[in-house]
Amino acid sequence: MGTAERRRAPEESVTERSQAGRGQRAPDRGIPAQVRAEESVDGERWQGYRTLWVEEPARRHPMPDPVRTAAVRAVLVIAVTLVQAMVAFLCTLAGSWLAVPMVISSVASTVAATWAVVDVWVTRQVWNQRYGVVSEPSSTARSLRRERRARRRQERASLREQERIRRRGGAGQLSHS
Template structure:
């Protein structure tokens, strides 16, 4: 809600709408549920205030996360270079069709710009890979890998428990056994 808007409710508090300052100044003031104005007369609402407030757009949450800053700057740079390359290629074609002396230099610059545009796109890809490698990508293991790790953990626990039991028997010196070897 901006600074030029305020919430307004009807007298019984059931309906809420946003009204701009200009609309609120034009509408007569109603005081309470009785529907009487401050001067004692019946309350009248302006037609534009009576109409339901309908927003121009509804904000929705973003579906994807925002690109990291280095990746975004590389992408913007690549888009600008590609745009310049396309403009140069168009000018080269038009100069060639017109038979202008500028055709040859524009073709050469278009070839150079194409190489630069390819480099810029590769730069976006490399920057993205480097960012993911340095700042970590959240990866969730597959359920099979998780199950295998769980089984290995349980086997290690069982092995440690058995070893503790054997060590306890050795510490007692064989006491508690039914027969001696």
Template sequence: MRGTPQHSDRPGPRRPLWVEEPARRPRLPDPVREAAVRAVLIVAVTLVLAVTAFLLTMAGSWLAFPMVLFAVAGTVVATWAVLDVWVTRQVWVQRGGVISTPRSTARALRRERRRARREAKAAARAEARMRRRGGSEQLSHP
């Protein structure tokens, strides 16, 4: 079959179907991701409840009142779930999500404060020693 083109007859290199790119942001930690999935599901169910309550109210059905109550309760639970995502993320960051290394300027400031404290303590000790001895270490002429 000379007239039919074969796949190998195509000119040029074969391109892959997709090219994997590195993620722009790192993946969320497992506890935060679990809380986020839970919150999305709860918010989705709450929206369905709210739309159902609205449609039943427009239709004048007796089910409208219970559905409105469920929609209000769902709103409270959904708010709680979204806050849970935020709190879980904050706790994760504070406990171990971020490794904090002091900057060189902070290190220098701490070193300076320690040196000033040591000098102040040494001066206070010398002052106390002079007071105990009655000032005998002072020179009569400055």
């Protein structure tokens, strides 16, 4: 149902609009909506039944798969680093012998977390360069590219012609008379 139909019928409820869009079926069970409205639960009717939300499929992922993988890896490494830093801090406050190894491992984890974040950035840049935004070249760039292609085509044609003459064994003669 489009915006025009909604504007014509403002008294129509959200439930009626959503059921009209779905073909009069309940979203979760496939039972016709009129049958469900007549069922009783603990003596009450479900007249105003509607779902809290309607799931819509995503048009596309917000990030490409390799970038998402690197981002998840980075988040996990950062989470472990934060836990290690907190344990090192608490061990230092408690005066435990475990404080020194935890501080050393926290420093190493901080380096790894930095590396993971840089990996996300580099992966994103590489993906954008390979598969990223398709830009419209300007007319100047397009014409220059067209001229370059024509020149290369002409050079290849002249090389083929010279090779053909060389294979014939002729010393520059084009006809046998």
